[in-house]
Amino acid sequence: MSTHLERTRTFTAMHVPGAPVVLPNVWDVASARIVLSVGARAIATTSAGVAWSSGHRDGNDLTRDGALDAVRPIAAAVDAKGQSNAEIAAALGIGEVTVKTHVAGVLTKLGLRNRIAAAIYAHEHHLS
Template sequence: MHRMTSTQRDLARTFRALHHGRDLLVLPNAWDAGSARLVEQCGAAAIATSSAAMSWAHGVPDGEHLEVDVLVSTVREIVRAVRIPVSVDVERGYGNVPELIDAVIDAGAIGINLEDGSDAPDVLARKIDAAREVAARRGVELFVNARTDVYLRGLVPSDHAVDEVIRRGTAYVAAGCDGLFVPRLVDAAHIAAIAAAARAPLNVLAMPERAPMSELHALGVRRVSVGTGLAQAALATVRRATTELLGHRTSAMFAERIPVPELNALFAR
């Protein structure tokens, strides 16, 4: 069993503090050691993983299709590649929350994202409680970000969505979560209402149709993540470049690239 290090404990405290500082916490989502190292180089204070992006990188769809051992080994590689806090998207817990949380802590993670999907709120509440028990036993201040899919899955009619998020969020905070993540929450009035009622820092997704980040902060949002955005942009670049290469027999798109010496230096430490 991996022993908690003082560095990991310090990273956990740092990550928690980032949710309560003066500035909005912006979390780019990585999927492997390379993307994580680039995110760190660009100045990110912390990194979150994307379950979908990590799954795609291993040739499988999102939705707990990635083998747990692969997930954990990838997290370990990411943690080794960077010196900033790493939070892990563990989806719905893969059917064994205590075992999975123990494994990702062992890999060096200091936070998790755990979602409810279409389950009743008491299901996620029990998972949060289980995660808290593991974290306490391991001696790490694990940041548990509870994701509710009320908007993403349309779990209730739109005119009841705010109340449902608040109801679920209250239950999740009571169970021990540290943050509330609401993907597909885009309406400014809804954001403000949920942020005001939430008893934990509110996390939303950065989306083109959403208000600027400065406005989100003013509405009460404490954390913004990009989900699959970076991975989608990277894969779009691969497809576009390959289409140009095969269809037009041109390599002009390679003019905008990171030089090999720079990449080698980036990963040399």
């Protein structure tokens, strides 16, 4: 497994004008491994999928700690590299706005402002 710094550099390098990064949304370890096995360069989580797979409704029913507990095994099981909303949308055949909404939901549940803050949080809490 690569170091956090190496993964950060790889993810940053994926952000190239005209070639957006795609982040397919996963909800558990199995879905993460499947998405990566078909060629995804990186993954994200979906607030609804994580909530539903944990027995909760989407829309802030899952607590922050519950969300972290659900996402921690996903982060431990994969070595993803990162993708943009546009890449996720293209890979899944859904709208980019839908992807943005789900990403925003996860960030909100974690009390984070953006993906950079999420990466820092993950590093500081040994999630990466």
